[in-house]
Amino acid sequence: MRIGYSFWGFLGPGITDTPDGGRSHRRTLIDGLRALGHDLVFLQPDRDRIEAGTDLTPTYTWDSGLPDLDALFLEWRWPIPGRNTTPCGTPGHTCDLHRQHQLLDYYTLERGLPTIVWDKDLQLPAGHPLRHTPQVTVCEAALHPTDGAVSLLFPVADTALDTADPDALSRRPRPLSLAYVGNQYDRDDTFDTYFATPATGRQDCVVAGKWPDTHRWPHVRFIGRVPFPQVAQIHADALATVLLLPDRYAAAGQMTQRLPEAVLAGCLPLTPAYIRSAPQFSPFQLHVTSGAHVTTELAELRRIAGTPAHADLLAQCLAKLHIFRLSRQLDTLDRVLSRIEVRW
Structure with a gap:
């Protein structure tokens, strides 16, 4: 499958002044999905190159547009006042939330594209409409996820x-x-x-x-x-x-x-x-x-x-x-993606 992957963070060491805990496991999961034959394209800005000066484009693909996809995978972003809720161009503004809205509107809501929402910070409200959208699967990094969500833990190689x-x-x-x-x-x-x-x-x-x-x-x-x-x-x-x-x-x-x-x-x-x-x-x-x-x-x-x-x-x-084994988390995603393919 060609999977559009949205994350606000880094694949490499990144920069010091950032709260991105995903650096410990994000690349592990992405490389695992690629090893299974999936084609991944990253849909948020390439912060590794822009902020950290690390060029990973020989290995990975970023796309700021709306490419053709088979599925959308979101590391869930939520409103952070003064940061991603401000108008574009405002000092200190980050556009992760605006981009996520665009991706959801275009792929999930308008085109009905199968979508995985990985709520890594347990910030998606229990009553959020996405939890009841047929083409959406919500995953949580918890042993006891919210009713209807799937347990997807932070992977370790x-x-x-x-x-x-x-x-x-x-x-x-x-x-x-x-x-x-x-x-x-x-x-x-x-x-x-x-x-x-x-x-x-x-x-x-x-x-x-x-x-x-x-x-x-x-x-x-x-x-x-x-x-x-x-x-x-x-x-x-x-x-x-x-x-x-x-x-x-x-x-x-x-x-x-x-x-x-x-x-x-x-x-x-x-x-x-x-x-x-x-x-x-x-x-x-x-x-x-x-x-x-x-x-x-x-x-x-x-x-x-x-x-x-x-x-x-x-x-x-x-x-x-x-x-936390990567192979276990990939088995979980394989089951989710298999159900997505059947529905799609």
């Missing part, structure tokens, strides 16, 4: 999982006891409990990402946004991280890309136990219920660091990542 070595990862020096990579959005309360409290009085904890309001936590070391390749290095230096989720993610059992990023670097994922289906994401030994519990766990993890017990715990965490 099979080869990355198959070649990960827990013994080697356990032997790496871990100068940081606790690290968190991610932005502040809707995480203040969970951060307060599960990171800021156990970080009190410690110098071996660090937070990377966009945190514009940190006055509540003067004792925490915030280093701001970092280049995307540095994310792996921070996790490689850290003994553990805490999986901090917005409430809507936690309720739906939606885990961000930070889990596989951390585990593949050998960083153990301390998991707040209230997250729905938490046992699917990490072994019970890493589930925590309070800041004090995090402190206790960090002491225990530091005690076993570099030992066979540490390697065994990492092996259990790696096994939990199998639900």
Whole structure:
């Protein structure tokens, strides 16, 4: 099939000042679809070339027009006041939402083209008309998607999982006891409990990402946004991280890309136990219920660091990542696209 793919972000490392978490998995999914024989054309601006100076046009195709397609695939964009809701040409304006409206109007509503909406941020309202449009399939990156939606998790390359070595990862020096990579959005309360409290009085904890309001936590070391390749290095230096989720993610059992990023670097994922289906994401030994519990766990993890017990715990965490395997996500999309072809 010729699939028009709309995403607002990057395929390569991109630029530092961006919240695009899709860099960890977008190219993995796209290359997987191409390996299955699908032809993909990208319908948003080529930000890799325009903003990051990375020319990927010898490998991939971008089209700013309305090319002939068999299906439309959208990474869902939503209104962000002051950014994509302003008139075109306004300082700070991004045209991702306007372009999405154009694509939906032309392909989905006017021509009835089969459309996949991947609501990666759980921003598509439950009553949105697209959920009841026959030619539209809504996918969510959650274990418990909204009624009628399909679970499509953030993919991890099979080869990355198959070649990960827990013994080697356990032997790496871990100068940081606790690290968190991610932005502040809707995480203040969970951060307060599960990171800021156990970080009190410690110098071996660090937070990377966009945190514009940190006055509540003067004792925490915030280093701001970092280049995307540095994310792996921070996790490689850290003994553990805490999986901090917005409430809507936690309720739906939606885990961000930070889990596989951390585990593949050998960083153990301390998991707040209230997250729905938490046992699917990490072994019970890493589930925590309070800041004090995090402190206790960090002491225990530091005690076993570099030992066979540490390697065994990492092996259990790696096994939990199998639900994110690219091959599994491609099987899901194959079923969705097969249904689309039948309807179409």
